[in-house]
Amino acid sequence: MQGNPEEPRLELAAAISESGGQSFRFVVESELTVRAHDLPPTRGTCSGMIDPDAGTGYMRSGELNEHWAVDGIRYQRMGKQRNTLGPGDVSRFIVCHVGRVDEPGFVAADPASLLRDLSGQATIQKINPSTYAFTGTDITGTVTVSDGLVSSLTSTVDSPARGDMPAYHRTVTMTLSGYGEPVQVRAPW
Structure with a gap:
């Protein structure tokens, strides 16, 4: 007897749903290769933590980009520029963006976004x-x-040239941990 072909999708959706709505820590590592420009691969790392229910979190991407959220109030440092952005959706602010939102392989370190992204995949x-x-x-x-x-997601994108984007190869590894642990963040200024 053959199992339900939707069963893996449903099992994964349940795990992703269970992962959302609680605090967690994340690390996202990416590597981008654009062969047309014959450049060495570009690597990036982003890490942080978030408690979406408390509206609190922190994210650092490279040396110049940091985001804080304390009780729903958002703060951002881009290089020497510091901004207090005020209240807003913390779960869309404390994320690691890899690529453009409309590109294949775009990743946001947020289980709810992960669920939306994977639900549209052809096969699981x-x-x-x-x-x-x-x-x-x-x-x-x-x-x-x-x-x-x-606990982790790895993805590989081999994208053909599209519009103003040359063909590229991108690998992303996202590691999630520390579910349910307290997230303590202070306002940076």
């Missing part, structure tokens, strides 16, 4: 008890689940 297969593979247009990857929560 369970490849072992804790790992799911996904395949979509120009993107492939895996999601690892540990104790019912998403």
Whole structure:
């Protein structure tokens, strides 16, 4: 007897849903190769923590980009520029953006965004008890689940040239941990 082909998608959706709405820590590492320009790969790392219910979090991307949120009030440092942005959606502010929003392989370190992104993928297969593979247009990857929560996501995008974007190859690894742990952040200024 064959299992329900939607079962892996439903299992993964349950793990992603369980991962959302609670505090967590994240690290996103990416590598971009644009072969047309014959440049060495560009690597980036972003890390942080967020408690979406408390409206509190912190994110650092490279040396020049930091975001803080304390009780829903958002602060940003870009190089020497410091901004108090006031109240806003913390779960859309404390994220690591890799690529353009409309590109394949765009990643935001937020389980709710992850659920939306993966729900549109063409196929999701369970490849072992804790790992799911996904395949979509120009993107492939895996999601690892540990104790019912998403612990990592890896993705690879081989995108053809589109409009003003040359063809590129991007790999992204997102690691999530510290679910439910307190997130303590103070206003930076």
